[in-house]
Amino acid sequence: KQEVTQIPAALSVPEGENLVLNCSFTDSAIYNLQWFRQDPGKGLTSLLLIQSSQREQTSGRLNASLDKSSGRSTLYIAASQPGDSATYLCAAPTQGGSEKLVFGKGTKLTVNP
Amino acid sequence: DVKVTQSSRYLVKRTGEKVFLECVQDMDHENMFWYRQDPGLGLRLIYFSYDVKMKEKGDIPEGYSVSREKKERFSLILESASTNQTSMYLCASSLSSGRSYNEQFFGPGTRLTVL
Numbered sequence: 001k002q003e004v005t006q007i008p009a010a011l012s013v014p015e016g017e018n019l020v021l022n023c024s025f026t027d028s029a030i031y032n033l034q035w036f037r038q039d040p041g042k043g044l045t046s047l048l049l050i051q052s053s054q055r056e057q058t059s060g061r062l063n064a065s066l067d068k069s070s071g072r073s074t075l076y077i078a079a080s081q082p083g084d085s086a087t088y089l090c091a092a093p094t095q096g097g098s099e100k101l102v103f104g105k106g107t108k109l110t111v112n113p
Numbered sequence: 114d115v116k117v118t119q120s121s122r123y124l125v126k127r128t129g130e131k132v133f134l135e136c137v138q139d140m141d142h143e144n145m146f147w148y149r150q151d152p153g154l155g156l157r158l159i160y161f162s163y164d165v166k167m168k169e170k171g172d173i174p175e176g177y178s179v180s181r182e183k184k185e186r187f188s189l190i191l192e193s194a195s196t197n198q199t200s201m202y203l204c205a206s207s208l209s210s211g212r213s214y215n216e217q218f219f220g221p222g223t224r225l226t227v228l
Binding site: 032034036041042043044045046049089091093097099100101103104105106 | 117144146153155156158161163171201203205207209215216217218219220221222224
């Protein structure tokens with residue numbers, strides 16, 4: 001059964017710092033992995049979806065990587081800003097390319113001015 | 114851009130009431146999902162629909178039912194609301210399976226309080 005873990009649960013950094021958020025998963029036979037952002041009291045916003053063939057995906061200051069062999073994905077945020085403060089969740093398919101996802105519990109990021 | 118909308122942002126109901134949560138997506142997605150999100154428990158799948166009138170139970174279907182009469186609309190029904198169903202409810206949609214690019218898109222959420 002797929003399990004997704006995100007450590008740490010919370011992270012506080014000063015503005016301008018580059019940072020890495022971690023996501024690990026137990027079933028590595030997946031076709032893709034998705035990263036989301038959630039602001040307090042709001043829905044999830046899709047940030048990046050990495051296909052296993054890509055291994056890496058970039059959007060602006062965000063870069064996500066996927067290493068199936070180690071069961072890990074990372075989300076790199078460059079030059080962090082206070083507006084990046086939010087909870088970041090990763091999600092992996094229950095198996096293969098399943099439509100159904102298993103979510104981590106998220107990392108709450110605070111970027112201090 | 115994909116848009117997923119939910120009928121209410123906040124809802125307050127009484128124990129025993131029948132509650133309808135509505136979700137509409139505008140991108141002709143085959144798949145639609147209902148999740149609930151609770152502190153410390155994360156997101157949990159309640160029901161999943163992969164086509165009109167087709168549904169599949171998720172991890173926590175007890176106390177809930179769903180309806181999908183049209184492709185763009187997916188309804189979550191609480192037959193008799195209870196206080197332990199107080200939660201944030203999130204709807205999502207995605208394109209059909211058979212692709213590795215099944216990105217999920219979420220609505221803004223409905224915060225339901227059952228008194």
